Every structure is written in structure tokens, then in C-alpha cells.
Amino acid sequence: GEDVEQSLFLSVREGDSSVINCTYTDSSSTYLYWYKQEPGAGLQLLTYIFSNMDMKQDQRLTVLLNKKDKHLSLRIADTQTGDSAIYFCADYKGSTGGGNKLTFGTGTQLKVEL
Amino acid sequence: DAGITQSPRHKVTETGTPVTLRCHQTENHRYMYWYRQDPGHGLRLIHYSYGVKDTDKGEVSDGYSVSRSKTEDFLLTLESATSSQTSVYFCAISGRGAGEETQYFGPGTRLLVL
Numbered sequence: 001g002e003d004v005e006q007s008l009f010l011s012v013r014e015g016d017s018s019v020i021n022c023t024y025t026d027s028s029s030t031y032l033y034w035y036k037q038e039p040g041a042g043l044q045l046l047t048y049i050f051s052n053m054d055m056k057q058d059q060r061l062t063v064l065l066n067k068k069d070k071h072l073s074l075r076i077a078d079t080q081t082g083d084s085a086i087y088f089c090a091d092y093k094g095s096t097g098g099g100n101k102l103t104f105g106t107g108t109q110l111k112v113e114l
Numbered sequence: 115d116a117g118i119t120q121s122p123r124h125k126v127t128e129t130g131t132p133v134t135l136r137c138h139q140t141e142n143h144r145y146m147y148w149y150r151q152d153p154g155h156g157l158r159l160i161h162y163s164y165g166v167k168d169t170d171k172g173e174v175s176d177g178y179s180v181s182r183s184k185t186e187d188f189l190l191t192l193e194s195a196t197s198s199q200t201s202v203y204f205c206a207i208s209g210r211g212a213g214e215e216t217q218y219f220g221p222g223t224r225l226l227v228l
Contacts, residue, residue, distance in 0.1 A: 004156075031215055042204055042219040043157075088156060092215050101172075102217060104156040 004091055006105040013113050018076040020108045022089035025070060029091040032065060033102065034074045037086045046074070046087075076110075084112045117141045118220035120205050126226045133192040135223050137205030139185075144209035146188040147217065148172075148180060150201040157204065163188055195227045 003025045012018045024032070030051050035043040049056045049063045049072075056063045062075040072089055086109050090102040117140035127133050137146060145164055149157040149172075159172030161180040169180050177199060179191045192199055205220040 033216070035219075042221045043206075045216065045218060048216065090157075101159060101162070102157075104158075106154060106156040 004089060004103050004105040006087075006089060006108045008106070009109050009111070011111045011113060012079050014079060014081060016079055018074075018079045018083065018110055018112075020074045020076075020087050020089075020110065022072040022074075022105055023070055024072065024089075024091045024103075026091060026093060026103075027067070027070065028093050031092040032063075032072050033090045033092065034061075034063065035088045035090065037088065037107070039085075043088060079110075079112050081112045081114070084110055086110070118205060118207055118218060120203075120220040120223050122223060123221065124224045126228065127195050128228050129196055130194050133195050133225065133227075135190045135203055135205075135225070137188045137190070137220060139188075139205075139207050141207060141218075142185060143207040144185075145207060145217075146182065147206040147208075148178075148188065148190045149204045149206065150174065150199075151204060151222075152201050160190065160203075195225075197227050199225065200227045201225060 006022050031048050033048040034046040036046050037043050047058050047061050049065050054065050060077045064073045076083055086107040088104050088107045090104045092102050119138045121136045147162040148160040151157050158174045160174055160178050161172055163169045163182040181189045203223045206217040208217040
């Protein structure tokens with residue numbers, strides 16, 4: 001079946017850049033998403049990229065998509081302590097029936113150290 | 115948050131008792147989803163709805179049922195709770211206009227089954 005994989009942990013120093021990686025198996029994915037989850041909270045949509053793009057930038061966030069390798073990354077510039085959270089990637093394929101189903105990775109815990 | 119509330123936010127119950135979780139949205143979105151979040155598994159889809167009275171199963175639907183009698187409400191019922199259903203449950207919505215595939219999440223319900 002379809003699979004989305006992420007590394008479990010990433011630790012960076014405040015002010016450095018963070019790069020969170022994700023690989024997926026389904027080449028028919030049309031959108032790929034990044035969500036952020038802070039402790040005790042729901043998932044907050046950070047950004048997404050359409051499959052015909054290879055890069056998207058939004059303020060401190062840069063998303064890179066390599067369709068050939070089925071690899072997605074999220075770069076956070078000038079990482080701050082408030083960026084400490086779990087980051088989930090998810091992929092979406094167009095649904096033929098009744099739902100826009102996402103497949104989530106297991107999440108990457110980002111820890112920002114002073 | 116995109117106008118999504120979940121109730122209750124926390125619940126402790128005993129094995130064998132029925133439990134109903136409620137998701138309420140004020141966005142008039144067509145699609146609603148129930149996920150569970152467990153360590154090492156990311157988010158897994160339980161059930162989803164593509165309209166009033168239209169629902170379908172996700173990947174982990176055993177032991178759960180859902181109902182949607184109004185656009186704004188989506189109920190998740192555990193007919194006879196088991197300890198394996200201890201989890202954090204998230205509701206999500208999607209589906210109005212452009213970008214309808216993007217899902218927005220509620221704050222979650224923490225359920226402990228003793």
C-alpha cells in the first residue's frame with residue numbers, strides 16, 4: 001500500500017536552518033502538505049505544494065519537491081524556539097469517490113535548542 | 115482554527131461502555147473526517163463523510179461508527195470501548211471552492227479507556 005515516511009527526530013540550534021525530509025511511494029500524488037502540531041493541539045496547515053511544482057517559498061518556509069525521487073522537504077530558515085513541534089507531511093491524490101483522503105507520515109519531532 | 119470544535123476535549127471511560135465524540139463546524143464544508151493519532155502511526159483515517167447521510171470507511175474503521183445528520187455535525191461512536199481505542203481523535207474538514215482538497219483540523223479529543 002501507499003506509504004509516507006519521515007525521520008522521527010531533528011534537533012537544531014536557534015537561528016540555524018532546519019530541514020525536515022519526507023519520502024512517499026505513490027507517484028500519482030497531486031498535492032503534498034506540511035502540517036505543524038504543537039503539544040496538546042491539533043494540526044495546523046503550514047503550506048502545501050502542487051505536484052507540478054518543484055519549489056514553493058513562503059516567508060521562512062521553503063518546500064522542495066523531487067518527483068523523480070518522490071522526496072519532499074521543508075526548510076525553516078532562522079529557526080526559533082517557537083518552531084519546536086511535530087511536523088507531518090501528507091500526500092493527497094484526487095479522489096474518485098467521496099473523499100479527499102490524505103496519507104500522513106509518522107511525524108518529525110523538531111527540537112530547537114538555545 | 116478553521117471554525118471546528120470538538121467535544122468533549124477529554125474523556126475517561128471504562129471498557130465496554132459506549133462513547134460518542136462530536137465534531138462541529140461553522141464553515142459549511144462538504145467533507146468531514148475522523149482520524150486517530152497514536153505514537154509511531156501518525157494520523158490514520160477512521161471514517162469520513164462526503165455529505166449529509168453519506169459516509170464511508172477509512173483504514174481503521176473496525177469498532178467505530180459515524181453519523182452525519184446535518185452539514186455542521188459529524189459524530190463518531192465507539193459502540194463498546196476497548197483499551198486499544200485509547201487515543202487522540204481529530205476531526206477535519208475540507209471542501210469548499212478552490213483548494214477543497216485541503217483539510218483543516220480541530221483541536222482533538224483525548225480519550226482514555228480503562
